[in-house]
Amino acid sequence: MTDELRLAGVLVGGYGRAEDLPLLHEVRETDFDTACGLSEIPGTGADPAELRRWAQETDEPQYIWTDPALDQGLTSLALVALIRRFDAIELDQSLLRRADDPNRLDTAEPSALADDFERLGEPVRARRARRLHTALQDRLQH
Template sequence: MQREIREECEISLDEERAELRAALGFPERSPVDLVGMLHAAPARTEPDHTLLNAEEGRAYDLIGRPPPPLWEPVLAQGRADLAALRAGETAVWQAVAEDSVRRRLALRAAQLDRAEGDLELLRRLLRYATRSSMTDELRLSGVLVGGYGQAEDLPPLHEVRETDFDTACGLSEIPGPGADPAGLRRWAQETDDLFFGGDPAEEPLYTWTDLALDPGLTSLALVALIRRFDAIELDQSLLRRADDPTRLDTAELSALADDFERLGEPVQARRARRLHTALQDRPQHRTRAVGIGTSAAAG
């Protein structure tokens, strides 16, 4: 294009460009640098200034490299705390013990960065995790401790299980007091495979959006939820049921609408509810819709 402009114009494009750049006070940069800056600029607008389509409410795609996955900024504090806990920093131990959010994030960091020397700090985190009754993090801390297969950890794990009715149900499959270390390790591995794992990309998006809300990373969570709904709206096959790919599971749309309302985004909530309703009106989804409503009423 620049060659065509040079051929058609009598002026010197390079001279005019240099004169304009000097007048505006812009430094001289190569086209490669300028294109790179163009691609980087939109990425810097997220999450605080995400551009939405005024009519549809969808988020515009970013040019260039995508921002880091949500779990990276969410786990930044947890990773820092985990490093300090490993170093034995007393002040950090006290802070993590008194802050349920930091405990959750430190445990998630330990889930993704497992080290042989973590057993003692995981035992301490397990004791703190019982303060919140039955949670994913309590199960995770039990799994991480049990993964070492130490027989001496069975009594404290049973004590944790008997904290209250919810923990007794949620941790009911912990091996009995007389189990051998191999049985404990097997339980931990099977539960780990079912609920956790070591790859953050394989965790459900909602693990990270929920964790983002606790430390106040609301904008990050909101943008991730909007982009997830946009993807579903454009490709409803994302809702296919694993047990019956010919049908859709619309429960995620209802959950998204609830999340948007909780975050003060009524427009996005209406989008999610509108699609949810539209899918229920299709004959093949009516049975599923009744099932969800019945479960919610029973709960």
């Protein structure tokens, strides 16, 4: 299953329209991988609130929307997603904890965000992301 297909399912589910559930179930049954990737879609009798809740609770980080948005020329949407992710990291650096060692941080994401901000012509935000990356690197070395 592609990331784009999963994101499309989450986007459709985010609108919470019960009439979209049959479509989502049909897509889910496309093949084994898709069935696994969309396995948590609410049942056919779900109400709109349940469908929206599923979409909101699906673990799809905001920044995952940036490449598809940029591919479609939707730079403002990509920028919003990047800003939200960067703000979340600035407020809660535990979001960078490594899965293999929760006591350590993975500092690659602020650097990648800086690159994305530069690509979008946002040098001030890029510098902020680089400063955060440097500060985290310095903290890890001490």
